[in-house]
Amino acid sequence: MLHTLTGRFRLLTTAAALSIMVAAAPQAYAATPKDTVVLAWAIDDIISLDPGEAFEISAGEITGNTYDNLVNLDISDTSKVSPGIAESWTVSDDALTYTFKIKPDLKFASGNPITAEDVAYSFERAVKLDKSPAFILTQFGLTAENVTEKAKATDPSTFVFTVDKPYAPSFVLNCLTANVASVVDKALVEQHVTDGDFGNGWLKTNYAGSGPFKMMQWRANEILVLERNDNYYGEKAKVKRAIYRHMKESSGQRLALENGDIDIARNLEPGDLEAISKNKDITTDSAPKGTVYYFSLNQKNETLAKPEVREALKYLVDYDAIGATLIKGIGEIHQTFLPKGMLGSLDSNPYKLDVAKAKELLEKAGLKDGFEVTMDVRNTQPVTGIAESVQQTFAQAGVKLSIIPGDGKQTLTKYRARNHDIYIGQWGTDYWDPHSNADTFAANPNNADDAAAKPLTWRNAWDIPELTKQTAAALLERDADKRGAMYQDLQKQVLETGPFVIVFQQTEVAAVRADVKGYKLGPSFDTNLLSTVSKE
Amino acid sequence: MTLSDSSVVTRRNRRRASSAAMGFLRFAVTALTTIFGLLVVTFFIGRVIPIDPVLAIVGDRAPAHVVERTRIELGLNLPLYQQFFFYVKQALTGNFGTSVLTTNPVLEDIRRVFPATIELATIGTLIGSILGIPLGVLAAVKRGSIADQIVRIIGLIGYSVPIFWLGLLALVVFYAQLRLVAYPGRIDVVYEYTFTPMTGFFLFDAIVQRQWDVVWDLFRHIALPGALLGYFSLAYISRMTRSFMLTELSQEYVVAARAKGLSETRIIWFHALRNAAVPLVTVIALSYAGLLEGSVLTETIFSWPGLGLYITNSLQNADMNAVLGGTLVIGAVFVGINIFSDLLYRTLDPRTRSR
Numbered sequence: 001m002l003h004t005l006t007g008r009f010r011l012l013t014t015a016a017a018l019s020i021m022v023a024a025a026p027q028a029y030a031a032t033p034k035d036t037v038v039l040a041w042a043i044d045d046i047i048s049l050d051p052g053e054a055f056e057i058s059a060g061e062i063t064g065n066t067y068d069n070l071v072n073l074d075i076s077d078t079s080k081v082s083p084g085i086a087e088s089w090t091v092s093d094d095a096l097t098y099t100f101k102i103k104p105d106l107k108f109a110s111g112n113p114i115t116a117e118d119v120a121y122s123f124e125r126a127v128k129l130d131k132s133p134a135f136i137l138t139q140f141g142l143t144a145e146n147v148t149e150k151a152k153a154t155d156p157s158t159f160v161f162t163v164d165k166p167y168a169p170s171f172v173l174n175c176l177t178a179n180v181a182s183v184v185d186k187a188l189v190e191q192h193v194t195d196g197d198f199g200n201g202w203l204k205t206n207y208a209g210s211g212p213f214k215m216m217q218w219r220a221n222e223i224l225v226l227e228r229n230d231n232y233y234g235e236k237a238k239v240k241r242a243i244y245r246h247m248k249e250s251s252g253q254r255l256a257l258e259n260g261d262i263d264i265a266r267n268l269e270p271g272d273l274e275a276i277s278k279n280k281d282i283t284t285d286s287a288p289k290g291t292v293y294y295f296s297l298n299q300k301n302e303t304l305a306k307p308e309v310r311e312a313l314k315y316l317v318d319y320d321a322i323g324a325t326l327i328k329g330i331g332e333i334h335q336t337f338l339p340k341g342m343l344g345s346l347d348s349n350p351y352k353l354d355v356a357k358a359k360e361l362l363e364k365a366g367l368k369d370g371f372e373v374t375m376d377v378r379n380t381q382p383v384t385g386i387a388e389s390v391q392q393t394f395a396q397a398g399v400k401l402s403i404i405p406g407d408g409k410q411t412l413t414k415y416r417a418r419n420h421d422i423y424i425g426q427w428g429t430d431y432w433d434p435h436s437n438a439d440t441f442a443a444n445p446n447n448a449d450d451a452a453a454k455p456l457t458w459r460n461a462w463d464i465p466e467l468t469k470q471t472a473a474a475l476l477e478r479d480a481d482k483r484g485a486m487y488q489d490l491q492k493q494v495l496e497t498g499p500f501v502i503v504f505q506q507t508e509v510a511a512v513r514a515d516v517k518g519y520k521l522g523p524s525f526d527t528n529l530l531s532t533v534s535k536e
Numbered sequence: 537m538t539l540s541d542s543s544v545v546t547r548r549n550r551r552r553a554s555s556a557a558m559g560f561l562r563f564a565v566t567a568l569t570t571i572f573g574l575l576v577v578t579f580f581i582g583r584v585i586p587i588d589p590v591l592a593i594v595g596d597r598a599p600a601h602v603v604e605r606t607r608i609e610l611g612l613n614l615p616l617y618q619q620f621f622f623y624v625k626q627a628l629t630g631n632f633g634t635s636v637l638t639t640n641p642v643l644e645d646i647r648r649v650f651p652a653t654i655e656l657a658t659i660g661t662l663i664g665s666i667l668g669i670p671l672g673v674l675a676a677v678k679r680g681s682i683a684d685q686i687v688r689i690i691g692l693i694g695y696s697v698p699i700f701w702l703g704l705l706a707l708v709v710f711y712a713q714l715r716l717v718a719y720p721g722r723i724d725v726v727y728e729y730t731f732t733p734m735t736g737f738f739l740f741d742a743i744v745q746r747q748w749d750v751v752w753d754l755f756r757h758i759a760l761p762g763a764l765l766g767y768f769s770l771a772y773i774s775r776m777t778r779s780f781m782l783t784e785l786s787q788e789y790v791v792a793a794r795a796k797g798l799s800e801t802r803i804i805w806f807h808a809l810r811n812a813a814v815p816l817v818t819v820i821a822l823s824y825a826g827l828l829e830g831s832v833l834t835e836t837i838f839s840w841p842g843l844g845l846y847i848t849n850s851l852q853n854a855d856m857n858a859v860l861g862g863t864l865v866i867g868a869v870f871v872g873i874n875i876f877s878d879l880l881y882r883t884l885d886p887r888t889r890s891r
Contacts (some may be wrong), residue, residue: 038725044849047593047637055595130605132598204639218636222721222841223851225728243725247839253705256720407852412596413588430597454600473590476701 007209037242037516037533040247040256041266042079044221050203051182052122057525058244065226065242067182067209070100070119070159071173073148073432079343079480083399085114085183085210088172095166095478098160107231110183116153116186117479121186123151123161125198133180136431140164147268154384165385168496170343170480171484174433179526184208211236212531226530237535238518257282257511263535264519266509269381273509278482279516287387287521288332290339290429291506293383295375295390297499299461301421308365314351314501315358316393326385327504334505336491337441339493341523343480344434344487348495358397370398375422376415378408383424386503392426403406418449418459426506427456432524434487435475441500442490443471460499467493552618563878567871574867579620581849582856592853593636598727623860632864633857637850642861646847650865651736653842654723656761657827661764664773665820669809671770672777677804680735687774694771699764703837706760720839721727727753761838765831769823776819780812787811814885821877825870 013102032038053065071089086100106114126134127147141164142150150162174180183514185208191367192202199208207215212234213226224244224283227252228237245252245262253265254272258279269328276282297313304310338345362370377387384405391401401422409488415423429436444457444464451458467490474486494500508528512519518532590606597604613618626633640648675687711719718724722738723731733741733749739758742750784790785808793803832844843862850858854873882888 031725036725040720044637048639055597089748126756132594132602134602135599219841220635220640220645223728243728245721245725245839246841248836248841252707252720252837252839255707259712259715259719261719261724399799409587409588409591409853410585413586413591416596417587452600499681 013177022205026525029398030479032261032536036243037044037239037241037519037530037535038243038245038262039266040245040253040262043244043246044246044248046220046224049207049215049218050129050131050200050480051184051209052126052129052198053200053204054179054401055132055312055430057180060524060526061528062215062226062244063179063182063527064522065210065213065216066207066211066229067179067184067531068211069181069183071176073174073177073522073524073527074345075522075527078341078432081177082175085119092179096163096171098161098169098172100161102157102159103233104157106210106233108183108208109214109231110188110208111231111361112185112187114183114210115156116159117156118186119159119183120148120151120153121189121340122182122184124148125189125200126180127151127186129198129200131200133430136175136178136180137343140167140175147230147536165476167479168473168483170483171433171435171475175431178431183210183333185210189387199299203405211504213242220373224254228439233377233530235531238530239530242530254511257513260513263513265515268511270326270328270330273511276511283513283514284509284511285519285521286329286497286507286509287523288340290342290432290505291426292334292337292339292502293331293386293389293424293426293504293506294328294500294502295422295424296456296501297422298418298420299463300418300458300500301373303367304366304421305500306367308361309313309367310497310499312358312361312365312397313363313394313399315354316397316399317351317501317503318353318393319349319351319503322386322389322503326382326389329507329509330382331506332506333503335502336495337437337500337502338434339429339437339492339505342429342434344484344491346488346491348492350495353393355393355396362397362399368398372400372402373421374402374404375424376404376406376411376420377424378411379405380408380440383426388423392403413449416454416461418461423459428525434484435471438471438474438487438490441498442494443468456500553685563875567868567875570866571864573588574863575621577625578860578863579623579856580616582854582859583616584613587852587854589636589854589856592855608758615661624864627860627864632861635858635861636855637851637853637858639838642857645858646843646865648736649841649846650841651738652840653828653835653844655737656758656765656831656842657824659758659762660765660769660827661820661824663763664769664823667766667774668770669777669816672774673781673804673809675774675778676781679782687778689770691775695830699831700833700834700837701766702762703764703834704766707837710760717760718753720838721761721861722754722757724753724757728840759838761834767826769827771822772831773816777812777816780815781808784808784812795858814881817880817884818877821873821880825873828869828873 030268041058043058046059047061048054049058049062051067054060055062062119069084070086071081072084073079085106087103089098089100090097102114102116102119108114115400123137124147127142127424128144140279152160176372189199189203192199194201205218212229212230212232214229216227217223217225223246226242228240230236247256250267250269250272253262253267254276256262258276259340273284285511297310299305317344319333333349334340335349335351336346340347362368375387377383387403391403394401414420415425427437427440440455443461444455445453445468447461447463457464470486474483474490477483477486508521510519510521515536517534517536520532522528589610589612590603594602594606606615611622634640635642637644638645671687675684678684707719710716727750731742731747735741738754739751742754790803790808793807828846832848834840835842835845847859847862850862
């Protein structure tokens, strides 16, 4: 009787084994199509693709590839700008009026002609929508009431932009390279306006630009498809399509890259980067980015507010060890607030791990036996690793650090409410100009709880009227060299006295299959351009 | 005689009808209170978690006045109870709001992500049941034998090994080394342009459209995550089958059947398993419902755009409309599956019918 049973089971197991074998029938090795480049990237931060609203890292890259500006960041010399839609521009002697000549006979992807009217409309909608990135334009004195006067087309090929103060021209032009100043197709957008929203509801998930690629489809947390824009005036993209595939996992990206199911992996962690470095079919490309990682000391905490304590903690970080392990390949030790490659950046890393010096400073502050303090840490690498390293080195001088782990948005919420002791995080430049970081690391116009502007200095309750004045002055210095020197001076002061312990500048790394040519990461997040990419 | 007979029948019928109506009413009340309770709890948890929902919308770098305006637009400046009533009012008209992260209406999002999860869960449950039940029966029949021990070990591994680890291991072996299955996602990028899904159930759509190459590609994508989930439900189902079967096999009717001279095969598969099937239905239904919730880790590893990933991502960003919508759908599915398994219970077990 049991014999029959085992017979049945044998049959069942055979069937199961067979079905597994069928499922596992060997497949021809499938590469991605030749005319398509497939990138794996965590794109779950995108919440809008409207250039007047988008302000996230992934969205910035998409906008950079699909829209065009009056002027662009010069990739070969990032302290300058190069012509985009504008062929030339002049600045009036009082530095208040900028006149741009638009290149003739340009077309949007839709086929509509690009005129100065489109530029003016793009400025108007960005200012009136007043979304997160709008301040990049409104800081020049633009308001919903005056924008049509201050940013207007005097004829189809002339756009005139009037600013409220004689700013450094480098500052104004740098800001115009930002995504928020992208030129949108007025005729197309106006077909999709509902309730005076300037087409925002539609443009969040659709496309009205003139860049080398068209945005064809975006499915949140899944896929984003770009297609070559054959109406592009510059050199046309070499591949027909570029597909961003949402993949969050570093190890998954690595496997897919090794198998050829993706061409470019964008989120590899140090361990996986190390592993693929021996693979002949894969190369890597890296570029320093405008993001610095730091931890900051809330000045509302009486202990942390002591100047000696601020200085001591800067000596209690093992920069060398962190650089050699935790951020190897994905960052470089960097202690000043301007990223490398930007006008006025200062390459000075004076702090080293020095426990004796730190102890001396703590004793001077009356804290011979150290003190206890907490740090809010979001549970992602490399910040978790850095926090743990700092915890150890702090302990060597008797500073007992407790780590409070949390989700990214959770720690950030606490930080923004100034309820932390120490917060570890990163800051990316909003636009490619030194003022972007100076404005947040070296200016705090109002330290009151209900302040209108809440820069990082405010979040750490660092009240600095004198530095705030200097930052404002640098903005009006028309000589680019002198302006650069002013920012270097600001950085030195923040480095010495500030509550920010800046640890490293991020390097973005992409692992690329060898048959993909011409992929080059840019200096900023919106200059990771795909139009030069081709496949053999 | 005939008269009284028929009146008895009518009375019995009437009683049966009224009890059916009562039963239905009980179902409805249970379902509604469950879902309402779920709504209340999720709503209030969502509002007290220490994450600022505005942050997800405008980002960290937005100026203060934009943050404030958005807060007012979302109604977050109102007292909690007002926010709740407003949400319920909207939800009753079928408006679950818009997801911040995807900018789509929540219902539309769920319609997009849920089929992916259902597909995966169904394959997983099918594998789990088809293999798990025979394994469980085998273990029970050959209790204490090597076969039993092997089934036990298979189950134990399924219970205790983290799916994250097993998933990556499976990828390394079956995808990276053997290149037997496809990865990542549900479908290869080449088909993004040639295949237009209608229902969102890709496998179903492709079969209906007779696009056999797409079916094959979809199958290669779902095989590994499906098998993985299948293994985990197998572990559970085989253990439960074993224990139900052991209970049945010690019953007197089995002895009676043996005395009658029935073949062992017939006793096990026809009599014992049929009785064990009754509680087993609930087990399978609950395991299916569990998988429908979306296996977050599996979905993350395999870049599977399903419900679990959607809700987790929304929760981390305090995208409360999406979280609430997703939770309600899962709640409704749970209640639905419970009712369904209850009904199935009634058909399988005649004793429950009269009650």
